Amino acid sequence: MLCEQDVQDGKSLDLRGERGSLGRRSFLKCALASGAVLGVSELSPPAAAISSEAMQQKQDDAQFTVEAKFYQKLPSLKIKCKLCPRECAVGDRERGYCGVRENRGGTYYTLVHSRVCAAHVDPIEKKPLFHYLPGSLAFSLATAGCNVNCKFCQNWDISQSRPEQIPADYVPPRRVAELAKQYSCPTIAYTYSEPVIFSEFLMDAADAGHEAGIRSIVVSNGYMQEEALRAAYGKMDAVKIDLKAFSESYYRNVVAGQLKPVLESLATLKKMGKWTEIVYLVVPTLNDGDDEFRGLAQWIKANLGADVPLHFTQYHPQYLLKNLPITPVPTLERAKAIADTEGLHYVYIGNVPGHPAQNTYCPQCRKLLVERVGFTASRMLIGKDSSCPSCHHPIPGVWHA
C-alpha cells in the first residue's frame, strides 16, 4: 500500500538522508517490487534513487535567493506577486502564500532557486505521462512549497513547508542537466511539490537541459497567471496538469484555489501547442458525481479536443483528508465510462496496478497499442510514424525520442 501511496505523485526522497530512512527504504522497496513484478522491463530499467553524494553540499541561503520574475512593485515597499492568480500583496519582510517568496525591502525574491529537496529517477509513467516517450526515465526534482493547500496532498511534508524547514541541496541548473544525463534520463521532470512556485529555477534548468539535449516536463496544478505560464511552461516539452475537480466549491474548500484559472491555463497550453495530459484525482463523495465527470469530459472535448489523455486516479487518505475511503475501482470505471461516452479518446484509470484501463488502445480499431504494468510500459507497439500498426490511425503524442 505504501507503494500505491507513492504512485499518486511520486514520493520525495531526502537527498541528505536527514528526513528518516523510511522514505528512502519505501522508495527502494517500491522500485524493487515494481521490478519484480515486471521482470524488469526492457523499456524501462528500475527506478533509482539519487544518492546524496551525487549532489553538491548544501550551501547557505544566499545561494538559493534570486530575484523573482513575476511581480509588480507597489508603494510603501509592498509588492504584488504576478505568478499565480492569488496575486499576494506582500509587505516588506513578508512571504506570499506559497512560503517560498519573500519581499525584502520592496524587491521580491524566490528562496528556492536550485534548492532541491527531492530528486528521483522515475519512469515517466509515474508522472503520469502516457503519451510522451513511454518507457523512458525522468530525472525528477522538487523544491519546497506550493501555491495551494490540497487537503489530500501526498507530499504535504515538502509542499506545505517553508524551504528552510526542509533539508535541501544546492543543485544549480547545469548540475541538474548533468545529473539527468548521468542517469540516462532524456527528460527532467519538475514535480512532487508545485513547480509553479519554483518557476525561475524551472526555466533556468530547462534552458540548461535543452543545451545538453535533455527535455523538460512539468507536473503542475496549472494555477498560474497566463504571462507566467507562457514564459515558464513555454520552455516545457510536455505538461501534466492536475485538474482537481470540475467545481469551484471543491477548489475553494478542498484545494484552497480556483477552478477557472486552471481551465484557462489548459486552454492556453492548447494554444501554445504543448503536449498536455490531465489527471483527475477522484475523491469519494467530494468530486465523484456523474454530472461532474460529464461536465469535465464535455469541457475537455470542446476546449482541448478529444485526443487529450485524461487519467482518473485513485485517492488514498492523506494529510488533512483521512476520513474518506480509498476510491472504489467501480467509481473510477464509472468516470471512465462517462468520459468515453462523451467522446474522449484516451481515458485512463490510474493508481490501480494491472487495470486494463492503464493501457493505450487505438480509438479506431480498439487494438492494444501500449501495455503498461505498474509504472512501466511493458509493450509499445506504436511505430515511428506515430500511428496504430493495425489500422494506421494517427495516435497523438510524442512516442519516440
Place this chain on the structure above:
Amino acid sequence: MNTMRIANRRDFLKKALTGAAVLQAGGGAGLFATAEQGAAPAKSRVVIAHDALLRGTGSTVDSSRMLSLLDRAMQALFDRDRPVEAWRKLVRPGESVGLKVNALGGRGISTNLQLVEAICERLQEAGIKAGDIVVWDRDSDELERVGFHLATGGNRVQCFGTDRVDYEQELVAHGSVGSRLSKILTQRSKLLINLPVLKDHDGAGVTIALKNMYGVIHNPNKYHPNGCDPYVADLNMLPEIRTRMRLTVCDATTAMYEGGPAYKPEHSWKNNALLISQDPVALDYTGWQIIERKRAEMGLKTLEAEGRAPCYIATAADAQHRLGTNDPKRISIVEV
C-alpha cells in the same frame, strides 16, 4: 503532555459541574488561575498600564520603570498587593514556562527586552527556575536582531528560535488549520505566556495576541487569506496552544496604527503601555480599539472602512470557538 491534558479536562469538567466555570472568558487560558480564585469573573479583565515616563528623557525603555509598570499591571489583574502573589496565581515551581515574544518587526517594534527581563525576574521570584524559562519565537536570527542573546543549556533563562529544535513531525488540526507545532511549545513550555506587540496588519487588520500564535506553526503563510479569518481562531483552538495559554502581556510601549506588520516609524507612536489579560480575545478587541482611536486621531479611515477589520476576533469569540469575549459589555478595562 497527555496527562496534563486529562487533568485540565477533569478540572474543567469539575468546575463546570459545580457551576464555577461558566464560560470563563479566555477559555482554557485561565484554568489554573480560575481554579485558585474559586469562581470565574463575570467579565474579562483587561488591564492597561501606562507610564508616561517609561523612557525617561531618552528613547530606550527604562528597566526599573518597566518592572514597576509590569507589577502595577499584574497586581491590578489579579487583585494582589504584591507582585509575586500575582505571579503565583499563574505558575507553580517546577513548571516550564514559554515566553512567546514577537521579533518580526526588528528593533523598531518587537517585544521589549526590558519587558522580558522583568517577567523573567518575577517568574523566578514566584519559584520558576531560570533554566525552566524559555524566551522564543520562530527564528533565532530574528531574536538576535532584536537584541536577545541566544542561550541554550545551563541554569539560565533559555532563548532560541524554533529553527534550533524544529517542528513536531506530527500534524495537528482544527477546523481550517493543519500545522506542525514548534517543539519549544510542545516540549519546553508546560505553560505559555504570550508577549505580542500592538500593531496594524495590512491583511489581518491588527496583529496582537491571537495572531502572535502564527509564530508557533510551520506554515503561517497558508493562513493569511480572508484577513486570517477563521484561521487565527482555529489555530488558537488547538489543544496544545489553548491548554498552555495562561496570560497575554502585550507590549504596547511602541505601537503602530498603519503600515504593518513591518516596522514603519512614520506610522508608529510611543504608547508607553502594557495590556495584560487572561482573555486574549478581550485583549485583542481592546487593542484594536486603541489602534482605531489612533487612526482617527491621525485622520485615517477605520479598518472596517478600509475593508480590513479584524474579523477573526469575533470568530474567536463565537459559539464554535469561545476563546474569550469581544463584547465590550463583558470586558472590564482597568487603567493603572
